[in-house]
Amino acid sequence: MNYDQCQNCFKLVNNNQLIQFFVDLIEYKDKYTQGHSHHVKVIVETIYEYLPDQIKLKLDREKLINAALLHDIGKIKIPDSILNKESGLSDEEWKIMQEHPKFSKEIIKNTVFREIGDWILYHHERIDGKGYFGLADNEIPLESKIIAIADTFSALRTYRIYRPAKTIKETIHIMEKAGGEQLDKNILNYFLSIDENILEKLECNCKICQERREALEKLPNVA
Ligand SMILES: [Fe+2]
Ligand SMILES: [Fe+2]
Numbered sequence: 001m002n003y004d005q006c007q008n009c010f011k012l013v014n015n016n017q018l019i020q021f022f023v024d025l026i027e028y029k030d031k032y033t034q035g036h037s038h039h040v041k042v043i044v045e046t047i048y049e050y051l052p053d054q055i056k057l058k059l060d061r062e063k064l065i066n067a068a069l070l071h072d073i074g075k076i077k078i079p080d081s082i083l084n085k086e087s088g089l090s091d092e093e094w095k096i097m098q099e100h101p102k103f104s105k106e107i108i109k110n111t112v113f114r115e116i117g118d119w120i121l122y123h124h125e126r127i128d129g130k131g132y133f134g135l136a137d138n139e140i141p142l143e144s145k146i147i148a149i150a151d152t153f154s155a156l157r158t159y160r161i162y163r164p165a166k167t168i169k170e171t172i173h174i175m176e177k178a179g180g181e182q183l184d185k186n187i188l189n190y191f192l193s194i195d196e197n198i199l200e201k202l203e204c205n206c207k208i209c210q211e212r213r214e215a216l217e218k219l220p221n222v223a
Helices: 002-030 036-049 060-069 073-077 091-097 100-108 116-122 142-157 168-178 185-192 196-201 207-218
Strands: none
Touching: 002 036, 002 060, 002 073, 002 185, 036 060, 036 142, 036 185, 060 116, 073 100, 091 142, 091 168, 100 116, 116 142, 142 168, 142 185
């Protein structure tokens, strides 16, 4: 028996189980973002696939995907009354909500995922420096920029209790406008150059989105 190989397999299985545990935990607590971590992961995988080799060389695909899955894990420390609030948040509640990237980094700091701590810490940074920590363009890790694009796409394409999901055309339009201010324009251009039909299929499979899509499909076609 090749013990090293065995140990590696064992380690890999445990890492995947640990990730799944974290994801289950956040989705159990945050009922309106069920499926969000997995949705962001699938979008990040797609962005990576369409990046040119010179950018791919700067990235570790597996670690990037782990960061996509764990980016919002810090929300488990946000009170349910704020996380699952159906109306708008007050300034005070919003401040608490904005703590979640910091909590995400703290939660994984003693695990095998500690290396991706800064990528998830900075997933709400903006290119213009107006994000949670005020980091500007080249201060933001490339991985955080990719997660921010996937996170924005996921948010726009997801049904919320207070609003429907944006159509793919609306989503593309909103994201194009965010390029250079909120989102990294270079990475965004690669993402938005993907065929619209492929982008449209990057749907959220959370329970709420599935139910809303099924309900819409049942409506009579009035066109
Ligand atoms: Fe977040
Ligand atoms: Fe998110």
